[in-house]
Amino acid sequence: MAEDIDQPPARTRSSRRARAGATIADVAREAGVSLMTVSRVMNGKANVREETRERVQNAIAALNYSPSAAARNLAAASEIRIGLLYSNPSAGYLNEFLVGSLEQAARTNVQLVVQLCERPQERAAIVRRLIDSGIDGLILPPPLCDAQDIHRLVQQHAVPAVAVASGQPASFLSSVNVDDRAAAEAMTRHLMDLGHRRIGFIAGNPDQTASSLRLQGYRDALEAGGLDFEPDLVVPGLFTYRSGLEATQRLLALAPAPTAIFASNDDMAAAAVSVAHRMGLDVPGDVAVVGFDDAPQATTTWPELTTIRQPIADMSRAAVQQLVDDIRAAREGRRPALRHLQMAFELIRRESDAAA
Numbered sequence: 579m580a581e582d583i584d585q586p587p588a589r590t591r592s593s594r595r596a597r598a599g600a601t602i603a604d605v606a607r608e609a610g611v612s613l614m615t616v617s618r619v620m621n622g623k624a625n626v627r628e629e630t631r632e633r634v635q636n637a638i639a640a641l642n643y644s645p646s647a648a649a650r651n652l653a654a655a656s657e658i659r660i661g662l663l664y665s666n667p668s669a670g671y672l673n674e675f676l677v678g679s680l681e682q683a684a685r686t687n688v689q690l691v692v693q694l695c696e697r698p699q700e701r702a703a704i705v706r707r708l709i710d711s712g713i714d715g716l717i718l719p720p721p722l723c724d725a726q727d728i729h730r731l732v733q734q735h736a737v738p739a740v741a742v743a744s745g746q747p748a749s750f751l752s753s754v755n756v757d758d759r760a761a762a763e764a765m766t767r768h769l770m771d772l773g774h775r776r777i778g779f780i781a782g783n784p785d786q787t788a789s790s791l792r793l794q795g796y797r798d799a800l801e802a803g804g805l806d807f808e809p810d811l812v813v814p815g816l817f818t819y820r821s822g823l824e825a826t827q828r829l830l831a832l833a834p835a836p837t838a839i840f841a842s843n844d845d846m847a848a849a850a851v852s853v854a855h856r857m858g859l860d861v862p863g864d865v866a867v868v869g870f871d872d873a874p875q876a877t878t879t880w881p882e883l884t885t886i887r888q889p890i891a892d893m894s895r896a897a898v899q900q901l902v903d904d905i906r907a908a909r910e911g912r913r914p915a916l917r918h919l920q921m922a923f924e925l926i927r928r929e930s931d932a933a934a
Contacts, residue, residue, distance in 0.1 A: 600641035608637035620911050638911060658688045658905050660898065661708045662717040663695045667818045668845045670873035671890060675719050678891030682898040695722060705731045715739060715901040721786050738904045738914060740897040745787030754897045754919045756888040758788045761923040762795025765868055765886055768925060769838045770803045773934035774866065778829040778836035780815040780822060780846050792842050811836060815846050822849025830857060837865060837934045844869035848879040851930065862932035872926055881929035888923050
């Protein structure tokens with residue numbers, strides 16, 4: 579009985595430990611969990627229930643617990659493993675993206691795990707396998723930046739992730755992109771300034787949110803310039819070279835045919851140039867062709883493409899750095915903040931456009 583009377587209340591014990599300098603064992607006792615669970619929460623690991631994570635974080639706050647400077651430095655310096663998932667049909671885009679990611683990973687002492695996720699029916703299993711292996715975070719370039727099945731797993735397991743080039747990133751993801759709508763409007767306006775009034779548009783993959791924004795930018799420019807939107811001048815594409823071939827054939831079969839074609843990426847623009855040449859048309863004399871991305875394909879096509887440059891390698895570098903910052907914050911017991919970085923685009927003029 580005497581022991582019960584002398585024992586101070588739990589809240590008082592917490593405050594005394596806080597003044598004396600709480601330990602990780604104190605946090606575990608306060609939260610009613612194991613030392614390993616506290617360690618997982620502080621290291622930002624995903625395999626912890628949300629209510630348990632919250633209980634540990636409340637205990638950390640109640641005890642005013644702070645790891646030593648040496649421990650913080652050790653956590654920050656320990657190896658970080660980031661998964662980069664890819665399923666992009668454009669080899670040029672993927673090459674630029676990988677160059678930027680690998681360079682930034684080397685600078686920040688990060689291990690980059692590059693994983694193909696080509697078949698939709700296999701994606702969930704691949705992501706689960708990465709999460710189970712203890713991956714610290716994920717980079718989601720297009721088109722996986724908009725993949726709902728991957729989003730659900732990321733949210734369910736609380737894995738830090740950054741979506742790159744999504745037109746409408748999920749609310750729980752950090753992101754890096756450009757203003758697709760403004761960029762497409764600028765390119766369409768450029769063609770109109772050259773005197774073109776019938777401008778064909780090859781849309782991107784409908785599963786990617788950036789595609790609808792680029793189409794909207796095209797329509798915005800037409801409306802601002804007093805031109806009617808003609809549905810026949812918009813044809814679907816999939817961001818692939820083959821889809822660009824089929825789309826261009828449809829556009830150039832119209833009567834009258836468009837005097838300019840704006841493709842939603844450079845692969846489809848290169849296909850448009852190829853079809854025009856096959857039909858005996860001069861580019862840009864008979865038909866101007868412009869693209870989007872400024873991937874390597876833009877300068878290996880003849881004539882070289884006028885295009886919108888989105889800084890692909892810089893965007894991937896920024897995504898890796900953003901993810902590393904978030905992971906280190908979680909390891910130090912800080913709550914990572916969602917960030918949305920919008921980088922500048924640039925209209926690059928080359929030889930594939932001319933006055934109508």
